[in-house]
Amino acid sequence: MSSIQGSCLCGNIQYPSHLLPLTTAICHCNDCQKQSGSAFSVNMLLPVDGFSIDGASLGFYSKSGSSGLSVKRFFCTNCGSALYSEVDVMPGMIAIKGGSLTDPTSIKPQLHLWCSSALPWVDIDGSLPCFKEASPNENE
Numbered sequence: 001m002s003s004i005q006g007s008c009l010c011g012n013i014q015y016p017s018h019l020l021p022l023t024t025a026i027c028h029c030n031d032c033q034k035q036s037g038s039a040f041s042v043n044m045l046l047p048v049d050g051f052s053i054d055g056a057s058l059g060f061y062s063k064s065g066s067s068g069l070s071v072k073r074f075f076c077t078n079c080g081s082a083l084y085s086e087v088d089v090m091p092g093m094i095a096i097k098g099g100s101l102t103d104p105t106s107i108k109p110q111l112h113l114w115c116s117s118a119l120p121w122v123d124i125d126g127s128l129p130c131f132k133e134a135s136p137n138e139n140e
């Protein structure tokens with residue numbers, strides 16, 4: 001994979017990037033379940049520098065995460081697709097939703113977060129690290 005590109009469901013918002021995700025994490029937290037309308041979200045972590053997104057219908061919703069710091073969740077106000085998040089615990093980084101990729105088969109999850117709230121029927125790959133909450137250092 002040499003770059004990532006993606007869009008929302010209606011196509012109003014596009015993001016091309018020459019950057020590669022540093023890691024891809026499946027997040028089973030309750031907020032990701034609510035926002036995605038699904039069992040978990042697939043988050044690609046990237047440095048925000050060099051990331052650009054085009055489209056007038058970008059909106060966001062801000063809510064405190066478990067750390068008490070805010071998580072800003074960006075979505076398309078036309079079709080409702082979740083696109084990416086800015087998380088105050090990770091300054092300089094963004095988490096792009098893997099399902100928004102033009103080719104989501106190009107990514108491979110490397111770890112699981114918030115396994116404490118994973119739904120019982122979700123089969124988690126036992127060969128991957130599975131953190132009970134956010135990540136080892138945030139749990140301290």
Ligand SMILES: [Zn+2]
Nearest residue numbers: 008010076079
């Ligand atoms: Zn859209």
Ligand SMILES: [Zn+2]
Nearest residue numbers: 027028029032
């Ligand atoms: Zn989450």
